[in-house]
Amino acid sequence: MTGDSSALQLVLTGDPGLFAIVRLSLIVSLSAVLFASLIGLPVGALLALTRFRGREVAIVTLNAMMGLPPVVVGLAIFLALSRSGPLGAWGLLFTPQAMVIAQTVLVAPIIAAVTRQTIEDLWVEYCDEFTVMNVGPIRRITTLIWEARFSLVTALLAGFGRAAAEVGAIIIVGGNIDGFTRTMTTAIALETSKGDLPLAIGLGIVLIIIVIVINALAWGVRRAGERYAG
Numbered sequence: 001m002t003g004d005s006s007a008l009q010l011v012l013t014g015d016p017g018l019f020a021i022v023r024l025s026l027i028v029s030l031s032a033v034l035f036a037s038l039i040g041l042p043v044g045a046l047l048a049l050t051r052f053r054g055r056e057v058a059i060v061t062l063n064a065m066m067g068l069p070p071v072v073v074g075l076a077i078f079l080a081l082s083r084s085g086p087l088g089a090w091g092l093l094f095t096p097q098a099m100v101i102a103q104t105v106l107v108a109p110i111i112a113a114v115t116r117q118t119i120e121d122l123w124v125e126y127c128d129e130f131t132v133m134n135v136g137p138i139r140r141i142t143t144l145i146w147e148a149r150f151s152l153v154t155a156l157l158a159g160f161g162r163a164a165a166e167v168g169a170i171i172i173v174g175g176n177i178d179g180f181t182r183t184m185t186t187a188i189a190l191e192t193s194k195g196d197l198p199l200a201i202g203l204g205i206v207l208i209i210i211v212i213v214i215n216a217l218a219w220g221v222r223r224a225g226e227r228y229a230g
Contacts, residue, residue, distance in 0.1 A: 118148050157214070161211065
């Protein structure tokens with residue numbers, strides 16, 4: 001109970017160290033979801049609406065990438081960003097930017113796969129209409145993404161959940177540097193191993209609250225949008 005009380009006190013008193021970690025975590029995770037959306041939404045829609053040789057292989061590969069092992073992704077990005085790697089000149093290793101890249105790689109397949117299934121189901125409904133109107137591929141993609149925007153909130157939430165819970169990849173590429181690349185999940189793992197349970201529990205409480213609040217806000221926006229759209 002002492003640990004729980006101390007954890008709650010850290011949260012309620014706005015401990016600067018705790019909230020610096022929370023702020024960085026939100027910046028990294030939300031940035032990754034944004035970049036992953038810019039990649040995943042059009043790629044998923046393109047796969048849903050085009051037919052080409054090897055399409056089934058591409059879909060299976062995309063679905064398999066939803067389960068990419070984070071430590072393997074982290075290792076690959078580490079090698080790419082290291083001094084001897086092809087992107088070493090960028091100097092991004094052990095920075096928040098490297099953590100955003102790692103999370104983007106993990107989140108983009110999730111958003112793309114959910115988008116593909118959503119757009120493919122919607123295409124069945126609009127196929128004849130678009131064919132008669134001779135709507136081009138780009139217009140089809142943008143129109144169907146807009147029509148499915150409320151359903152695609154689920155894809156974004158799934159991506160945020162993956163990003164917010166990530167540990168392995170961002171420890172490898174970020175280094176878990178105090179005050180610079182330490183996020184909620186990496187700090188929880190570190191503080192638990194050190195025996196600093198109040199801080200670990202406090203961060204855990206904040207992480208759960210953030211996930212609940214973001215899901216509640218997304219649900220509220222979706223319901224309001226659906227009512228406005230009729």
